[in-house]
Amino acid sequence: MQDILKQAQRIVVKVGSSLVTNQGRGLDHIALACWAAQIAMLKQMGKEVILVSSGAIAEGMQRLNWEGRPTALFELQAAAAVGQMGLAQAYASSFCHHALQTAQVLLTHEDLSNRKRYLNARSTLTTLLKLNVIPIINENDTVAFDEIHFGDNDTLAALVTNLIEAEVLVILTDQAGLFTSDPRKNQHAQLLTEVSAGDAELEAMAGGVGSNIGSGGMQSKVIAAKRAARSGAHTIIASGHEEDVLIRLAHGESIGTRLLAKVPVLAARKQWLADYLQVRGSVVLDNGAVKALTADGKSLLPIGVIDVKGNFERGEAVSCLDQKGVEIARGLINYSALETQKILKQASSEIEAILGYVDEAELIHRNNLVLL
Numbered sequence: 001m002q003d004i005l006k007q008a009q010r011i012v013v014k015v016g017s018s019l020v021t022n023q024g025r026g027l028d029h030i031a032l033a034c035w036a037a038q039i040a041m042l043k044q045m046g047k048e049v050i051l052v053s054s055g056a057i058a059e060g061m062q063r064l065n066w067e068g069r070p071t072a073l074f075e076l077q078a079a080a081a082v083g084q085m086g087l088a089q090a091y092a093s094s095f096c097h098h099a100l101q102t103a104q105v106l107l108t109h110e111d112l113s114n115r116k117r118y119l120n121a122r123s124t125l126t127t128l129l130k131l132n133v134i135p136i137i138n139e140n141d142t143v144a145f146d147e148i149h150f151g152d153n154d155t156l157a158a159l160v161t162n163l164i165e166a167e168v169l170v171i172l173t174d175q176a177g178l179f180t181s182d183p184r185k186n187q188h189a190q191l192l193t194e195v196s197a198g199d200a201e202l203e204a205m206a207g208g209v210g211s212n213i214g215s216g217g218m219q220s221k222v223i224a225a226k227r228a229a230r231s232g233a234h235t236i237i238a239s240g241h242e243e244d245v246l247i248r249l250a251h252g253e254s255i256g257t258r259l260l261a262k263v264p265v266l267a268a269r270k271q272w273l274a275d276y277l278q279v280r281g282s283v284v285l286d287n288g289a290v291k292a293l294t295a296d297g298k299s300l301l302p303i304g305v306i307d308v309k310g311n312f313e314r315g316e317a318v319s320c321l322d323q324k325g326v327e328i329a330r331g332l333i334n335y336s337a338l339e340t341q342k343i344l345k346q347a348s349s350e351i352e353a354i355l356g357y358v359d360e361a362e363l364i365h366r367n368n369l370v371l372l
Contacts, residue, residue, distance in 0.1 A: 003252035004234045004260075008167035010048045010129075012233075013039065014157035017054040018174045019240040020087075026062040027055065027086060031240075032094045038246040039134060040098035045250060048129045050164065052137045052157040053091070059083035084138065091136050101133045106140035112159045119315040119332065122163050123360065129164075154220040158227035158235075165367065169228045170249065171221050172240035177257035178202065178218060197229035197259035222259070229261035279330060281310020281337055282319040283344075283363070290322050293329055294371060299362040300331070302351065305344040312337045314359070320369075331369030334360040 005011065015035060022028035039049050057076060060083030061069065070076055088104040095102045105125065111117045128135045139156050154171060161169040179189040195202060202222045218237075225235035238245055238256025249255055285293070289304025300320060312318055313336050320329040335343065340363065343354050348361040 004258060005168050005170065005236065005249040006252040008047065010164065010166045011042065011168050011170060012050045012052060012157055012161045012164070012166045013170045013172065013246065014052040014153055015054065015172045015240055016174065017058045019172060020053060020055040021058040021062070027059050027090050029090060029094070032090050033097070036091070036094035036098060036100075038244060040095070040100060041247050042250055043100065047250070050125065050129075050135045050137060050160060050166070052153050052160060053087065054138070054153045056080045056083035056087050056138050059086045087138065088136065095134055102136050103128050103133050105135050105137045107137060107156060107160070108140045112163060116313060116315040118163065119334065125164050154224040155227065158224035161228045161233045162231040165231060166233055169224070169233050169235045170246065171224065171235060171237045172245065173221065173237065174239065174241065175218060176239045177237050178222065192257050193254060194258045194260065197235055197261055198226040225259035229259070232261050232264050234261050235259040278317065279319050280312035280316040281308070282321050283308055283333075283340065284321050284323060286323070290328060293320065293369070297366060299366040300364040300369065301348055301361070302340070302343040302363050303345060303347050305340065305363060308337050308341045308344060310337060314339075320364070327372055329369055329371045331364040333364050334362060
């Protein structure tokens with residue numbers, strides 16, 4: 001399956017600190033221009049791209065004239081705050097040459113574990129993609145603790161992949177891929193070209209951290225691939241030093257290591273919705289809405305809801321019942337129980353007039369809904 005990037009329509013690309021900061025010596029503007037040019041080419045190929053970029057702390061260290069990465073939390077957060085300014089400016093300038101707008105999105109793992117904030121982040125990113133804007137995502141190191149100590153951006157990239165249902169996560173690093181052992185210590189180590197994401201042996205094989213610039217090593221990349229596979233996304237770990245690596249991958253060339261998910265993106269998400277979410281309430285549908293969901297594959301609109309049961313919040317899982325009380329589907333709802341009660345039996349065009357705002361036109365989007 002070496003053409004997984006060629007077939008993908010939505011891609012998350014993660015670049016590590018050592019690739020964007022020239023091994024810590026400030027931002028490498030030539031490298032950033034290269035990433036921008038390659039992503040612009042992917043856009044021309046009809047692909048949606050989200051870029052997860054490390055480098056804020058390293059750039060902050062350079063601006064503050066710090067030679068070594070500090071260990072104190074608040075110094076790390078200060079470096080991130082300074083560095084994020086330069087990182088955002090540099091990417092905006094690089095993409096501007098290709099007539100592409102960028103948006104800086106700072107996230108923490110908590111943003112993606114809280115269901116309401118999860119939906120808010122998802123809505124923002126999907127809107128940016130519709131507007132042809134390139135989201136540049138970084139961990140919010142100025143307020144976060146866990147990312148600085150435990151993660152690098154590898155885990156965040158995987159969570160973003162889950163969030164927006166990307167088909168492929170590309171992790172670019174300063175290594176050629178995943179080897180049978182550390183190639184810096186064992187000259188006989190062999191590159192693994194294709195493995196199954198989540199295999200238990202891979203984490204032990206990956207070893208520890210890499211450079212002294214970033215905080216993530218090959219092990220965090222293997223774990224990230226396992227996380228991405230939970231939503232059906234494949235992962236490619238490859239060297240960012242390979243010339244035109246993204247373009248060559250998009251043309252089907254085999255570079256680095258492919259970590260394959262066992263189930264397709266949509267099937268994985270549907271299984272997660274059906275099996276793992278605790279239902280917080282229910283909505284009762286009229287016959288037209290039941291048909292729209294079961295026969296036509298449509299989203300659930302407020303006009304098709306005739307009753308609300310339970311006390312749920314935006315982003316929580318609810319059951320969709322027919323008028324006999326039979327559960328026909330469940331999904332993540334875009335409005336709370338109180339809000340749903342106010343807009344039921346109403347056209348989506350009336351939501352703003354009733355509530356004073358509109359989050360989504362759909363009560364439950366079809367991508368967040370599974371038939372039972």
